[in-house]
Amino acid sequence: MATAAKVPDEPHGPSSGGTSHEVVHRDSVVVRFAGDSGDGMQLTGGQFTLSTALAGNDLATFPDFPAEIRAPQGTLFGVSAFQINFGSTRIETAGDQPDVLIAMNPAALKTNLPALRQGGLIIADTGEFSERNLKKARYEANPLEDGSLSAWQLLAFDISKQTLESVKPFGLGNKDALRCKNMWTLGLALWMFGRPRGPIVEWLSAKFAKSEVLRDANIAALNAGHAFGETAELAGPLKQFSLAAAEVEPGLYRTISGADAIALGLVAGAKLSGLPMFFGGYPITPASAILHALARLREFDVTTFQAEDEIAAIGAAIGAAWAGSLAVTSSSGPGIALKGEAMGLAVMTELPLVIVNSQRGGPSTGLPTKTEQSDLYQAVYGRNGDAPMPVIAARSPADCFEVAIEACRLALKYMSPVMLLTDGYIANAAEPWRVPDDGSFTPFPAKFREDVPEDGRFNPFTRDPETLGRQWVKPGTPGLMHRIGGIEKGFASGNIDYSPENHQKMTDTRKAKIDGIARDIPAQAVEVGNDHGPLVVVGWGSTYGPIRQAVELARSKGHDVAHVHIRHIWPLPANLGELLKRYQRVLVPEMNTGQLKTLLRDQYLVDAQPLNKVSGQPFRIAEIEAAIEGMLAQ
Amino acid sequence: MNEISKVIPATKPDDWATDQEVRWCPGCGDYAILKAVQRALPELGVEPHNTVFISGIGCSSRFPYYMETYGFHTIHGRAPTIATGVKLANPKLDVWLVTGDGDGLSIGGNHMLHLVRRNIDCQVLLFNNEIYGLTKGQYSPTSRPGTRSPTSPTGSLEQPVKPCAFAIGAGGRFVARTIDTAQKHMPEILKRAHAHKGTSFIEIYQNCVVYNDGVFDAFTEKKSAPQTQILLEHGKPMLFANGTRGLKLNRETLRLEVVDVVEGDASQLIVHDETNKAVANMLIDMPFGEFPVALGVIYCDPASSFDEAMQAQEQQLTAGKSADFAALLRRGQSWEVKAEAGR
Numbered sequence: 001m002a003t004a005a006k007v008p009d010e011p012h013g014p015s016s017g018g019t020s021h022e023v024v025h026r027d028s029v030v031v032r033f034a035g036d037s038g039d040g041m042q043l044t045g046g047q048f049t050l051s052t053a054l055a056g057n058d059l060a061t062f063p064d065f066p067a068e069i070r071a072p073q074g075t076l077f078g079v080s081a082f083q084i085n086f087g088s089t090r091i092e093t094a095g096d097q098p099d100v101l102i103a104m105n106p107a108a109l110k111t112n113l114p115a116l117r118q119g120g121l122i123i124a125d126t127g128e129f130s131e132r133n134l135k136k137a138r139y140e141a142n143p144l145e146d147g148s149l150s151a152w153q154l155l156a157f158d159i160s161k162q163t164l165e166s167v168k169p170f171g172l173g174n175k176d177a178l179r180c181k182n183m184w185t186l187g188l189a190l191w192m193f194g195r196p197r198g199p200i201v202e203w204l205s206a207k208f209a210k211s212e213v214l215r216d217a218n219i220a221a222l223n224a225g226h227a228f229g230e231t232a233e234l235a236g237p238l239k240q241f242s243l244a245a246a247e248v249e250p251g252l253y254r255t256i257s258g259a260d261a262i263a264l265g266l267v268a269g270a271k272l273s274g275l276p277m278f279f280g281g282y283p284i285t286p287a288s289a290i291l292h293a294l295a296r297l298r299e300f301d302v303t304t305f306q307a308e309d310e311i312a313a314i315g316a317a318i319g320a321a322w323a324g325s326l327a328v329t330s331s332s333g334p335g336i337a338l339k340g341e342a343m344g345l346a347v348m349t350e351l352p353l354v355i356v357n358s359q360r361g362g363p364s365t366g367l368p369t370k371t372e373q374s375d376l377y378q379a380v381y382g383r384n385g386d387a388p389m390p391v392i393a394a395r396s397p398a399d400c401f402e403v404a405i406e407a408c409r410l411a412l413k414y415m416s417p418v419m420l421l422t423d424g425y426i427a428n429a430a431e432p433w434r435v436p437d438d439g440s441f442t443p444f445p446a447k448f449r450e451d452v453p454e455d456g457r458f459n460p461f462t463r464d465p466e467t468l469g470r471q472w473v474k475p476g477t478p479g480l481m482h483r484i485g486g487i488e489k490g491f492a493s494g495n496i497d498y499s500p501e502n503h504q505k506m507t508d509t510r511k512a513k514i515d516g517i518a519r520d521i522p523a524q525a526v527e528v529g530n531d532h533g534p535l536v537v538v539g540w541g542s543t544y545g546p547i548r549q550a551v552e553l554a555r556s557k558g559h560d561v562a563h564v565h566i567r568h569i570w571p572l573p574a575n576l577g578e579l580l581k582r583y584q585r586v587l588v589p590e591m592n593t594g595q596l597k598t599l600l601r602d603q604y605l606v607d608a609q610p611l612n613k614v615s616g617q618p619f620r621i622a623e624i625e626a627a628i629e630g631m632l633a634q
Numbered sequence: 635m636n637e638i639s640k641v642i643p644a645t646k647p648d649d650w651a652t653d654q655e656v657r658w659c660p661g662c663g664d665y666a667i668l669k670a671v672q673r674a675l676p677e678l679g680v681e682p683h684n685t686v687f688i689s690g691i692g693c694s695s696r697f698p699y700y701m702e703t704y705g706f707h708t709i710h711g712r713a714p715t716i717a718t719g720v721k722l723a724n725p726k727l728d729v730w731l732v733t734g735d736g737d738g739l740s741i742g743g744n745h746m747l748h749l750v751r752r753n754i755d756c757q758v759l760l761f762n763n764e765i766y767g768l769t770k771g772q773y774s775p776t777s778r779p780g781t782r783s784p785t786s787p788t789g790s791l792e793q794p795v796k797p798c799a800f801a802i803g804a805g806g807r808f809v810a811r812t813i814d815t816a817q818k819h820m821p822e823i824l825k826r827a828h829a830h831k832g833t834s835f836i837e838i839y840q841n842c843v844v845y846n847d848g849v850f851d852a853f854t855e856k857k858s859a860p861q862t863q864i865l866l867e868h869g870k871p872m873l874f875a876n877g878t879r880g881l882k883l884n885r886e887t888l889r890l891e892v893v894d895v896v897e898g899d900a901s902q903l904i905v906h907d908e909t910n911k912a913v914a915n916m917l918i919d920m921p922f923g924e925f926p927v928a929l930g931v932i933y934c935d936p937a938s939s940f941d942e943a944m945q946a947q948e949q950q951l952t953a954g955k956s957a958d959f960a961a962l963l964r965r966g967q968s969w970e971v972k973a974e975a976g977r
């Protein structure tokens with residue numbers, strides 16, 4: 001089959017032929033694609049990410065999109081953006097400030113301009129800067145023409161027209177033809193950064209396998225955008241950037257989002273335990289992506305169940321856990337709130353269960369598509385009664401894989417529900433991930449009791465003396481029939497027992513079991529810096545990137561500051577209190593109003609100082625760096 | 635594998651009882667239901683260790699503690715969700731769900747709807763005492779208007795839900811009704827329910843001697859029962875009052891009517907067809923007084939269950955597929971970074 005649009009063989013890196021352009025050598029660059037939610041910016045960003053990964057750069061991305069599926073066209077709240085930071089150095093965040101902003105319409109320019117670095121480059125599609133669109137974006141005058149963008153470099157030309165011309169041969173209607181704009185833009189971006197087009201062409205061919213015309217038109221637009229950069233006699237701001245490949249550990253790499261990494265980590269956990277997986281969920285942003293990913297993995301002994309609500313999702317998971325599966329349920333804040341009572345049942349009946357919370361902005365419906373870390377109290381304390389439960393948090397998309405395995409291990413070993421915290425940022429963002437060797441994790445085979453005690457009297461709450469985890473018996477096992485439930489039960493028998501001594505003993509035992517996990521988790525390490533000194537910055541979850549970069553920047557300026565990042569939120573690592581007391585000051589940046597800060601103060605009586613941000617946006621490195629400098633200056 | 639061909643050891647009702655002291659109020663209808671269930675189980679050819687009783691919260695939901703099987707006393711209203719998970723994780727288990735009118739139709743109404751709609755293969759025993767027993771007698775979603783209770787001292791104002799109408803409305807494929815004291819009738823219904831694949835929904839009128847004593851007397855009293863109950867049998871004309879009265883479908887009004895049967899001539903009566911949903915709805919809806927209470931299997935029309943369909947799909951999807959985990963990890967576009975100088 002002939003492909004109408006052929007991609008010439010091309011070397012990676014800035015091109016040699018064509019018009020000669022200035023080539024800028026950089027360690028890293030931040031690019032933001034912004035447009036209307038109908039403009040396909042997430043897709044464009046995703047494909048740019050892939051070609052960047054294939055070019056050997058380290059990278060981090062930040063998709064930022066509205067909650068509305070089809071917000072009215074051209075409006076400020078309908079803007080969808082995708083930011084990528086990539087380079088030859090280690091990349092930990094999606095970048096504080098874009099160097100390049102690609103704005104597909106006035107609204108995209110307006111909402112994203114404040115983030116752009118002074119002197120950064122704006123590429124704008126003049127074809128969309130009509131009177132009407134300017135009005136929708138609440139511009140009084142056309143910013144491309146009134147000189148208001150003089151603090152930046154501006155490259156404005158008619159991308160819409162260029163696109164229409166490039167796809168003319170395919171006879172598409174105006175609407176379909178304009179849909180190819182994002183590929184045209186991507187072609188230009190690929191040229192700017194010397195990225196190969198091959199993988200994108202492959203992807204387009206697969207995506208439009210059913211429509212040759214759409215496939216060829218999109219490829220033609222991609223090539224035209226690329227050729228535009230190559231040949232256009234554009235004086236001034238259009239530059240090619242050259243970025244060397246990043247130095248990374250050898251191995252096989254792919255890009256992965258947090259949601260996909262959790263799904264794979266859970267499958268790995270099931271495999272390591274030798275159990276089938278049961279996953280109960282109910283659609284909610286940004287947690288659904290995990291359910292979607294697992295629904296496609298049934299050949300890995302994964303059963304996914306879309307329940308009627310979040311309570312049913314956890315209820316079914318608890319039932320499956322009792323029946324002998326590795327049970328998982330997943331949601332976001334509002335859904336986790338609904339699961340509260342059932343979590344208590346899992347605590348009480350001591351059944352293994354992984355509960356994944358992909359946090360989003362709260363309270364209530366809050367900011368469905370924006371990120372926040374404000375469910376830490378809910379995770380640690382949010383149940384009725386004394387209902388202790390381990391809580392662990394992932395720091396990055398790739399980290400989700402290991403954290404998911406750890407959640408499975410703890411749940412099974414201690415016969416307990418375990419809460420895994422991730423967030424909207426981690427769930428959606430992608431980063432390169434070194435594919436682990438299949439055999440690099442220690443298996444933790446699940447054990448079921450099957451032998452009948454000699455006196456025939458089986459006590460389901462008989463515990464392992466070391467872990468205090470109770471015995472797990474699958475219904476269907478002859479001779480070990482027993483009853484469990486949410487009502488307080490006799491210490492060993494599991495039969496109803498309300499007696500005062502028994503409730504005291506059971507409550508103490510449930511607490512001791514979870515506290516004891518502190519002996520089974522790694523001691524808290526210091527990420528960067530010394531294990532004592534004037535200041536430590538303590539974080540958890542997705543603030544890892546900005547904290548780490550900020551601490552490194554501060555250290556490069558000669559400040560003695562360290563970074564501690566906590567994975568095990570509950571119980572906390574055994575050495576953490578002693579470690580924190582070796583620093584004169586403790587700074588806790590969090591995307592909430594100070595929840596880990598309170599926990600640390602409560603547990604260790606340390607004077608932890610909060611740095612809080614709840615704008616739905618991740619921390620910028622500079623914000624944390626400023627706080628570090630401020631504290632050191634005090 | 636063929637489980638059926640295995641010889642199942644015979645059991646007696648006592649083998650299904652635990653050593654736990656039963657804690658219902660003396661005279662509570664729950665005792666009779668427990669006894670009937672323990673009598674029915676030995677006749678079903680099932681084994682205690684493959685049998686699971688799952689309940690919510692309420693007096694009725696204490697039931698699993700008294701059954702020498704696997705049992706799970708869960709949380710208020712959520713038993714259908716736990717039962718769904720158990721059945722999907724291990725379809726070989728024989729799952730029984732015990733719930734009350736509050737547990738199953740108030741707090742758990744939504745889950746009950748979806749359990750029945752999905753047609754999960756299990757037996758639902760809904761103990762309807764038209765009251766919240768465990769919380770000391772508040773009116774329930776099945777209480778009749780005017781019920782005086784601590785939360786409705788001047789009489790309740792709500793229209794009740796009819797459990798069997800709810801089950802049929804939810805798409806239920808097996809709906810039956812019996813009475814706590816009907817020690818012959820109930821085991822027969824339980825056997826039918828057990829034989830049915832999919833959700834078998836059984837409403838059991840249960841007398842709460844403490845908070846709602848006698849609400850069902852009008853049709854449960856032994857003396858008047860022949861006049862007030864109609865025992866449905868598939869393929870048989872709908873007769874009651876010792877064969878002197880029967881139900882007829884008026885073909886003009888499309889309503890049921892009570893008619894006298896003269897000299898045993900039942901030809902004008904409607905013949906019970908368990909697969910007729912329209913008539914099933916009429917039988918459930920008959921106002922008591924003018925009509926008798928319909929008992930027995932009101933509706934039975936089997937269809938595939940979710941657990942069965944899920945298994946079938948799983949087998950189809952995984953047949954011939956090897957679960958290559960290493961390949962899964964590499965899925966998508968990947969690239970190799972070599973251990974070379976300069977990289």
Ligand SMILES: Cc1ncc(C[n+]2csc(CCOP(=O)(O)OP(=O)(O)O)c2C)c(N)n1
Binds near residue numbers: 692695735
């Ligand atoms: C979440 C929750 N809400 C309320 C209760 C209190 N409660 C326990 S049983 C019950 C009602 C029981 O009525 P029903 O289901 O009809 O059972 P019965 O006691 O009549 O058998 C209520 C409201 C509870 N246990 N949990």
Ligand code: SF4
Binds near residue numbers: 664694763
């Ligand atoms: S309160 Fe009513 S339903 Fe509950 S045990 Fe007593 S009699 Fe039975």
Ligand SMILES: [Mg+2]
Binds near residue numbers: 736761762765766774
């Ligand atoms: Mg009741």
